[in-house]
Amino acid sequence: MDELVNNLQEALKISPENTPLRLSLAEALLTSKRTGEAEKEFKLVLEKQPDNFQAKNGLAKVYFELQKYSAAIVITEELLEVKPNDVNLLMIISRSLLRNSEINKSIEFYKRALSLNPSLKDEELDENLRNVKSTKNEVDQLLESIEQEAGNVEKPSINFNDVGGMEKVKEEIKIKIIQPLLHPELYKAYGKKTGGGILLYGPPGCGKTYLARATAGQINASFISIGIHDVLDMWVGSSEKKLHEIFEIARRQTPCVLFFDEIDALGASRSDMRHSAGKMLINQFLTELDGVQSSNEGVLILGATNAPWHLDSAFRRPGRFDRIIFVQPPDKEGREATLKILLKEKPIGNIDYTTIAKMANDFSGADLKAVIDVAIENKLRQSFEKGIPQPIETKDLLSSLKQVKPSTKEWFNTAKNYALYANESGLYDEILEYLKIEK
Numbered sequence: 127m128d129e130l131v132n133n134l135q136e137a138l139k140i141s142p143e144n145t146p147l148r149l150s151l152a153e154a155l156l157t158s159k160r161t162g163e164a165e166k167e168f169k170l171v172l173e174k175q176p177d178n179f180q181a182k183n184g185l186a187k188v189y190f191e192l193q194k195y196s197a198a199i200v201i202t203e204e205l206l207e208v209k210p211n212d213v214n215l216l217m218i219i220s221r222s223l224l225r226n227s228e229i230n231k232s233i234e235f236y237k238r239a240l241s242l243n244p245s246l247k248d249e250e251l252d253e254n255l256r257n258v259k260s261t262k263n264e265v266d267q268l269l270e271s272i273e274q275e276a277g278n279v280e281k282p283s284i285n286f287n288d289v290g291g292m293e294k295v296k297e298e299i300k301i302k303i304i305q306p307l308l309h310p311e312l313y314k315a316y317g318k319k320t321g322g323g324i325l326l327y328g329p330p331g332c333g334k335t336y337l338a339r340a341t342a343g344q345i346n347a348s349f350i351s352i353g354i355h356d357v358l359d360m361w362v363g364s365s366e367k368k369l370h371e372i373f374e375i376a377r378r379q380t381p382c383v384l385f386f387d388e389i390d391a392l393g394a395s396r397s398d399m400r401h402s403a404g405k406m407l408i409n410q411f412l413t414e415l416d417g418v419q420s421s422n423e424g425v426l427i428l429g430a431t432n433a434p435w436h437l438d439s440a441f442r443r444p445g446r447f448d449r450i451i452f453v454q455p456p457d458k459e460g461r462e463a464t465l466k467i468l469l470k471e472k473p474i475g476n477i478d479y480t481t482i483a484k485m486a487n488d489f490s491g492a493d494l495k496a497v498i499d500v501a502i503e504n505k506l507r508q509s510f511e512k513g514i515p516q517p518i519e520t521k522d523l524l525s526s527l528k529q530v531k532p533s534t535k536e537w538f539n540t541a542k543n544y545a546l547y548a549n550e551s552g553l554y555d556e557i558l559e560y561l562k563i564e565k
Contacts, residue, residue, distance in 0.1 A: 282343035291460020328453035329537035331492025334430035342383035380424030389429035475517035
């Protein structure tokens with residue numbers, strides 16, 4: 127690093143007006159803990175360019191290192207007006223406020239940073255802020271708000287007829303979820319409970335969330351959709367309380383489909399975690415799945431993930447997510463059915479669904495929706511000119527196909543590596559089968 131600093135200083139002698147070069151020197155000095163020199167270089171930039179964002183950001187870091195916390199706070203507040211969702215700025219101001227003994231403000235900015243990136247870890251902030259105990263009243267308010275905010279219970283109006291293709295996946299769900307509810311006496315005769323868990327995994331945009339909602343509609347069950355922000359909380363123990371209350375709501379609404387989106391964010395492998403808080407949340411999750419304290423009879427738990435390899439292996443034990451289903455991009459028939467559903471009740475002319483579906487290989491349901499959206503935008507321009515809605519034709523969709531790229535390919539590039547080199551249990555065999563790769 128010292129050699130880099132020397133080289134940058136020599137270069138500046140030749141080109142003293144080169145702002146990017148001076149900023150690089152300032153950043154290198156800051157990294158080398160030569161904060162006084164870094165401060166000087168950042169200030170030289172700001173003399174000529176008072177609104178230079180990088181220089182102000184660097185100066186805020188310098189003031190934090192020099193324990194000039196009030197100055198760091200002033201600069202960071204100004205920068206946050208320009209970029210209010212910059213997580214790095216939120217962390218700088220939160221740390222500065224903590225060091226400045228402004229605890230409540232520090233908590234506010236840390237919460238904002240966590241809401242944007244729940245995986246953030248900062249040992250100093252965690253130790254000083256996460257361990258600030260909530261009052262009983264705060265905890266009561268937290269739990270009372272769950273049902274309105276995180277646990278919005280709905281009765282979906284869609285069912286499997288509204289899901290294009292995915293016949294194999296729907297059949298798996300029928301066996302695991304629907305049949306037990308339709309024939310509970312048969313399951314009880316064999317000592318089997320109605321309920322349990324299914325993990326849906328696959329590339330994004332292939333309808334995992336839509337399928338979960340359709341599953342609830344198929345059996346006229348309540349549906350509760352839970353995202354990571356509905357559970358995670360910075361207060362010690364509050365995330366576990368939230369998760370428990372969510373399960374309690376589902377148990378009071380049986381039959382109920384409880385759907386966890388991006389479940390890998392809540393149930394990441396404990397071996398990869400440095401902090402005990404995350405491990406405690408996973409242990410709570412596993413306890414709720416097992417129904418140790420309360421029965422999950424009639425609670426159907428669906429989890430969706432794009433990255434099953436990040437999920438703690440304990441979730442895949444019998445009685446938890448014991449059925450794991452690969453939700454692949456729709457096949458030709460599935461794409462054709464999806465197109466018909468998406469174009470339903472829209473002004474259309476003569477559409478060759480078979481040709482379009484054949485041309486849309488590797489397209490997810492979300493990709494097909496994007497294709498239709500592009501076609502509609504083009505048709506709206508024509509409609510504005512002629513004053514009446516212009517029907518969507520085959521040529522419009524074929525033209526849109528050229529503008530939209532399938533989003534699934536990047537996912538399969540990653541998944542292929544796990545399927546080839548981290549597949550001892552055969553969990554990802556379906557990926558290899560889909561890619562036509564021999565084991």
